[in-house]
Amino acid sequence: xxxxxxxxxxxxxxxxxxxxxxxxxxxxxxxxxxxxxxxxxxxxxxxxxxxxxxxxxxxxxxxxxxxxxxxxxxxxxxxxxxxxxxxxxxxxxxxxxxxxxxxxxxxxxxxxxxxxxxxxxxxxxxxxxxxxxxxxxxxxxxxxxxxxxxxxxxxxxxxxxxxxxxxxxxxxxxxxxxxxxxxxxxxxxxxxxxxxxxxxxxxxxxxxxxxxxxxxxxxxxxxxxxxxxxxxxxxxxxxxxxxxxxxxxxxxxxxxxxxxxxxxxxxxxxxxxxxxxxxxxxxxxxxxxxxxxxxxxxxxxxxxxxxxxxxxxxxxxxxxxxxxxxxxxxxxxxxxxxxxxxxxxxxxxxxxxxxxxxxxxxxxxxxxxxxxxxxxxxxxxxxxxxxxxxxxxxxxxxxxxxxxxxxxxxxxxxxxxxxxxxxxxxxxxxxxxxxxxxxxxxxxxxxxxxxxxxxxxxxxxxxxxxxxxxxxxxxxxxxxxxxxxxxxxxxxxxxxxxxxxxxxxxxxxxxxxxxxxxxxxxxxxxxxxxxxxxxxxxxxxxxxxxxxxxxxxxxxxxxxxxxxxxxxxxxxxxxxxxxxxxxxxxxxxxxxxxxxxxxxxxxxxxxxxxxxxxxxxxxxxxxxxxxxxxxxxxxxxxxxxxxxxxxxxxxxxxxxxxxxxxxxxxxxxxxxxxxxxxxxxxxxxxxxxxxxxxxxxxxxxxxxxxxxxxxxxxxxxxxxxxxxxxxxxxxxxxxxxxxxxxxxxxxxxxxxxxxxxxxxxxxxxxxxxxxxxxxxxxxxxxxxxxxxxxxxxxxxxxxxxxxxxxxxxxxxxxxxxxxxxxxxxxxxxxxxx
Numbered sequence: 165x166x167x168x169x170x171x172x173x174x175x176x177x178x179x180x181x182x183x184x185x186x187x188x189x190x191x192x193x194x195x196x197x198x199x200x201x202x203x204x205x206x207x208x209x210x211x212x213x214x215x216x217x218x219x220x221x222x223x224x225x226x227x228x229x230x231x232x233x234x235x236x237x238x239x240x241x242x243x244x245x246x247x248x249x250x251x252x253x254x255x256x257x258x259x260x261x262x263x264x265x266x267x268x269x270x271x272x273x274x275x276x277x278x279x280x281x282x283x284x285x286x287x288x289x290x291x292x293x294x295x296x297x298x299x300x301x302x303x304x305x306x307x308x309x310x311x312x313x314x315x316x317x318x319x320x321x322x323x324x325x326x327x328x329x330x331x332x333x334x335x336x337x338x339x340x341x342x343x344x345x346x347x348x349x350x351x352x353x354x355x356x357x358x359x360x361x362x363x364x365x366x367x368x369x370x371x372x373x374x375x376x377x378x379x380x381x382x383x384x385x386x387x388x389x390x391x392x393x394x395x396x397x398x399x400x401x402x403x404x405x406x407x408x409x410x411x412x413x414x415x416x417x418x419x420x421x422x423x424x425x426x427x428x429x430x431x432x433x434x435x436x437x438x439x440x441x442x443x444x445x446x447x448x449x450x451x452x453x454x455x456x457x458x459x460x461x462x463x464x465x466x467x468x469x470x471x472x473x474x475x476x477x478x479x480x481x482x483x484x485x486x487x488x489x490x491x492x493x494x495x496x497x498x499x500x501x502x503x504x505x506x507x508x509x510x511x512x513x514x515x516x517x518x519x520x521x522x523x524x525x526x527x528x529x530x531x532x533x534x535x536x537x538x539x540x541x542x543x544x545x546x547x548x549x550x551x552x553x554x555x556x557x558x559x560x561x562x563x564x565x566x567x568x569x570x571x572x573x574x575x576x577x578x579x580x581x582x583x584x585x586x587x588x589x590x591x592x593x594x595x596x597x598x599x600x601x602x603x604x605x606x607x608x609x610x611x612x613x614x615x616x617x618x619x620x621x622x623x624x625x626x627x628x629x630x631x632x633x634x635x636x637x638x639x640x641x642x643x644x645x646x647x648x649x650x651x652x653x654x655x656x657x658x659x660x661x662x663x664x665x666x667x668x669x670x671x672x673x674x675x676x677x678x679x680x681x682x683x684x685x686x687x688x689x690x691x692x693x694x695x696x697x698x699x700x701x702x703x704x705x706x707x708x709x710x711x712x713x714x715x716x717x718x719x720x721x722x723x724x725x726x727x728x729x730x731x732x733x734x735x736x737x738x739x740x741x742x743x744x745x746x747x748x749x750x751x752x753x754x755x756x757x758x759x760x761x762x763x764x765x766x767x768x769x770x771x772x773x774x775x776x777x778x779x780x781x782x783x784x785x786x787x788x789x790x791x792x793x794x795x796x797x798x799x800x801x802x803x804x805x806x807x808x809x810x811x812x813x814x815x816x817x818x819x820x821x822x823x824x825x826x827x828x829x830x831x832x833x834x835x836x837x838x839x840x841x842x843x844x845x846x847x848x849x850x851x852x853x854x855x856x857x858x859x860x861x862x863x864x865x866x867x868x869x870x871x872x873x874x875x876x877x878x879x880x881x882x883x884x885x886x887x888x889x890x891x892x893x894x895x896x897x898x899x900x901x902x903x904x905x906x907x908x909x910x911x912x913x914x915x916x917x918x919x920x921x922x923x924x925x926x927x928x929x930x931x932x933x934x935x936x937x938x939x940x941x942x943x944x945x946x947x948x949x950x951x952x953x954x955x956x957x958x959x960x961x962x963x964x965x966x967x968x969x970x971x972x973x974x975x976x977x978x979x980x981x982x983x984x985x986x987x988x989x990x991x992x993x994x995x996x997x
Contacts, residue, residue, distance in 0.1 A: 167216035167233050171208075174231045175220050180206060188212025190250075192257050197222045205349050207261070209254045215239070217247050219254045223262060223350055230254075266329065269351040273321070273331045276303060280319060281858075288336035289318045291507065292969045293463055295381035298360050304857035309333055309346045315861065320377045322347070322356035322395065324406070329356045332395060334377065353396065357403045361390030363410060370415030370482060372444075373404045373435065375428065378463040383419055386466065386474035397421065397431035401438055408439040416441035417481050421461045422448065428460070436486075444481040447491040451976050455987065468974055470504050506995040507970040509922055514915045516779060517908040519544045523901055525885040527803050530796035535596045538788050541589040544777040544909075545582050549597035549744055551775055552580035552688065554880045556666070556742035557601065557807045559686035560719065562817050562883070563832045564891060566847075566875040568840055571820070573832055575719030575740055576876040577686055580775035581694055582746040583913065588781045590746040591692060598744075599797075600804035601666050601688065608664040615661035622658040630655040673709035677725050677736060686719070686740030694745030695755050698769065702758075710769065716741030717772045720830075738830075749778070753916040759862065771866040774873035778909050778916075803884050816889040833879065836889070839896035843875065846900050863914045867907065874899045924963035927953040929972065932991050939991045964989060971995075 168186040175182035181199035188210040197206030210218035221228035230251055239247065280301035283290070290297055300318050307314045314333045322330040330351025347353075360380055361371075372391045374380050380393035394403040400418060407416055418441050420432025429445060436443045446465035452458060459468060466474050481490040521529050524547060532550060536543045555578035563573045584590045630653075637649035662682040668689050671679065680687055691697045701710040715721045716739040725734040759770050812819070812831035822828040835843055853859065854868055875891075878899035882891040928946060931937045931954070937945060947960040954960055967973040973989045 167212060168210065170233060171210050171218060171231055175208065178227060178229055180222060186210055188216065192261055203349060207258065211250055214246065215243055217250055219251065219258065223265065265350040266352050269348050270329050273348055274328050276319065276331060277301065277321060277328060283318055287318055289334045293378040294467065294504065294507065294971060295378055295385060298381055298384065303333060309349065312346055320358050322351065322358065324355050332377065354399055354402045358393040360384045360393065366390035366411055366414055370417065371407055371411060372417045372419050372478065373400060373407060374419040374462065375400065375421050376461060379419065379461045382463040382466045382474060383478065386471040387478045397428050400431045400435040404435040404439045404441060415482060417444050417478065418442065419444045419462055422446055423460055440486040442481045442484055442486065442490065444478055445491045455975065466504065467971065503992045503994050504971045506972045506992055509925055509970055514912045515908070516912050517905045519547055519779065519905065523547065523898055523905065524550065525881055527885055528800055530793060531800035534793040534796050535593065538790070538792065539589055539592050539596060540785055540788060541593040542779040542781055544779040545590055545593035546597045548580040548582055548775045548777045549594045551877065551880060552578045552742055552744040553598055553601050554807065554884055555876065556686060556688035557804055558880060558883060560738060560740050560830050561685060561810055562812050562879065563830045564875045564879040565832050565834045566843055568834065573720065573830065574872045574876050576879045577719045577740050577742040578775050578876065579717060579743040579773045581773040583749055583752050583778035584746065584781060585748060594744065594746065600801045603801060604804060604808055605666045608666070612661060612663035619658060619661055626655055626657055673712045674725060677712060677723065677734065680736050680739060681734065684737070686742065688742045688744060691745035693747060695747045695751045697745070698755060701769065712739065713741065714769060715739045749916065752913060756914060756916065768865050771862065771869055774869055774906065776906065776909055776913055778912050807883060810883070815883065833891050835891045835896060836893060838893040839891055842893065842896045842900065846874065860914060863910065866910050866914065870903055874903050877902050921959060921962035921966050924953050924959050925966045927951065928963055928967060932996055939996065940988055942986055942988060
């Protein structure tokens with residue numbers, strides 16, 4: 165339909181993305197004016213009969229336009245009347261729909277606001293902007309606006325008088341672009357504001373009207389005046405008019421933004437003229453205005469000139485008459501007093517709890533201490549490897565049922581990840597901790613060799629028997645052709661003996677599955693660099709392998725391989741994998757950053773590493789040159805031997821039976837009465853924390869896996885400590901202590917995504933203070949020398965942005981370079997005396 169195409173082009177000409185298909189049925193319809201899925205702030209009505217006509221607009225921006233097809237001649241009186249009646253009907257329907265929609269948004273906003281917690285001044289958005297919370301709150305939930313997951317965002321209320329109408333969401337990290345302000349879709353765009361201060365205060369001292377929250381907070385903190393945040397340039401006039409009605413005698417300052425398009429300036433001037441106010445605009449140098457991200461508002465001005473300069477500009481505005489315009493000084497602040505106080509940089513890594521050897525079974529503690537003393541490594545490395553090794557040895561021999569009556573069963577297989585810089589002796593620690601398992605593997609290899617020798621003899625014997633049977637069958641058939649000779653030909657070649665495998669080092673998923681089919685108790689996958697395995701599993705062509713590993717963590721779930729080369733329906737009744745490996749801080753931080761921000765690693769793979777340890781590596785090195793403690797090592801070997809051959813019945817394990825009375829499932833133990841009470845108390849607290857919405861989703865997912873971790877660790881500790889019968893209270897207490905210890909390491913890991921840039925930022929500060937960098941420098945001068953932590957260009961760029969955000973540096977743009985403009989960083993004299 166030609167009219168529909170013309171109508172779509174009119175929508176496009178108005179700066180909106182038209183819908184793919186337009187219905188010319190006279191009904192009010194919604195569409196996404198920015199082309200983003202899930203957004204329905206756009207609306208249109210098109211009548212296709214007679215002379216096609218309609219209206220369209222955007223509830224978010226307030227745009228509204230009418231349209232009529234061009235018929236190439238003036239309309240008749242009747243046609244004019246019909247067209248006018250259509251538009252009036254559309255207007256009524258649109259107003260009714262708009263009112264209904266805004267009422268729904270107000271109800272949604274109130275529900276969100278009442279459930280939100282008060283924001284503290286250390287919220288990342290506030291820290292980045294250098295302002296305080298001023299009564300804003302933090303959203304916790306699954307709401308997404310314009311592809312932004314709002315969880316953790318700062319929320320600012322939009323009110324008219326005391327009535328809440330909508331909310332603005334400000335992301336903790338990157339600020340939204342100007343054309344995507346992230347309000348609740350469908351809320352009012354003209355009229356609502358956010359008040360910082362009070363109307364009584366404004367009556368006495370005056371009021372400032374500005375656009376954004378950070379701008380308003382800056383103005384309030386610099387001047388102490390009441391501020392009304394209008395949120396957009398298009399709403400300045402509405403808010404200023406409301407202010408004049410409520411404050412007929414007050415001084416009103418329109419603190420506008422400085423936009424390249426001039427929108428902010430024009431809106432401020434128009435509003436000031438309408439209410440008899442004064443315009444105050446920040447002023448920036450030409451070099452600043454041609455930067456990649458040019459400054460535009462009073463918050464930017466405060467970062468460049470300091471709060472004192474903001475206060476001076478607004479004070480000047482208070483002294484002039486209505487209709488005048490005052491601008492802030494463009495003079496760069498050279499005196500330290502004119503610079504803001506630099507903010508403290510966040511800690512690079514969160515603190516962690518030190519390892520306590522009491523977390524290990526008494527039978528293994530002396531051996532672990534001996535390893536750590538001789539290797540001179542962190543005890544965390546040895547302990548995590550020991551627990552992963554023990555879990556793999558028990559495997560599916562015995563499980564634990566954490567509740568008193570249900571059939572919820574967990575296997576004790578563990579996933580352990582050891583994090584440390586190169587040279588902190590991670591690998592020697594792991595090798596020493598795995599020595600009992602490697603001893604068992606060596607014994608199994610020797611036994612398998614003996615079995616192979618016997619197998620070769622059995623094959624030869626079977627071959628001879630088959631040959632003799634064939635001869636006998638031939639003779640019998642020659643005499644009696646109808647004879648049954650099957651008994652002479654039923655010889656079967658003996659199956660090759662399967663070798664007991666304990667550890668797999670470099671196997672793909674299919675090979676690992678085949679090994680598992682021969683070793684039903686489970687396997688320990690040992691990778692020296694674990695992140696390389698995780699990254700390989702992130703690839704799209706490795707989705708099946710990823711699924712196999714995810715299944716293997718459960719310890720109870722079956723898996724079937726269908727491979728043309730290997731055969732179909734290769735079934736494993738229950739996959740039980742333990743994982744043990746190490747990595748470096750930078751690699752795991754990068755991987756976690758990718759995983760928690762929605763990459764391929766967003767399905768909980770990294771969160772399954774319950775035994776994730778990232779200890780501090782400090783203290784003095786000592787030269788320890790002595791023989792290993794043979795008694796402690798012998799006892800450790802005995803513990804592993806005992807668990808390898810453990811008979812579930814001898815430790816009091818029970819087992820279900822099927823309807824035929826046959827054993828069904830793995831044998832299991834439960835907690836004793838005291839241990840069950842401890843576990844229930846801990847789990848009740850855990851479930852409350854998981855449901856409170858206070859945790860980052862990635863950390864929440866990690867801690868949710870502790871439902872398996874804690875009971876399985878208790879089972880390992882109980883069995884390795886020679887316990888029998890129900891899992892003891894002592895083992896439960898040790899497992900809960902493990903959980904408390906491990907949570908601090910998990911928080912360090914998930915908080916590490918900012919650690920590299922923080923470390924690099926601190927290195928930049930150190931270089932400036934030493935004189936290695938001048939007080940004004942470019943990023944090239946930072947990364948080109950190849951200094952430690954400053955050789956990576958992207959990491960240096962992140963560090964410099966952080967230092968600017970925290971007021972350690974200010975930026976200007978150098979244009980006389982003969983090429984592209986260069987960003988120059990100037991050190992804050994308050995931070996570099």
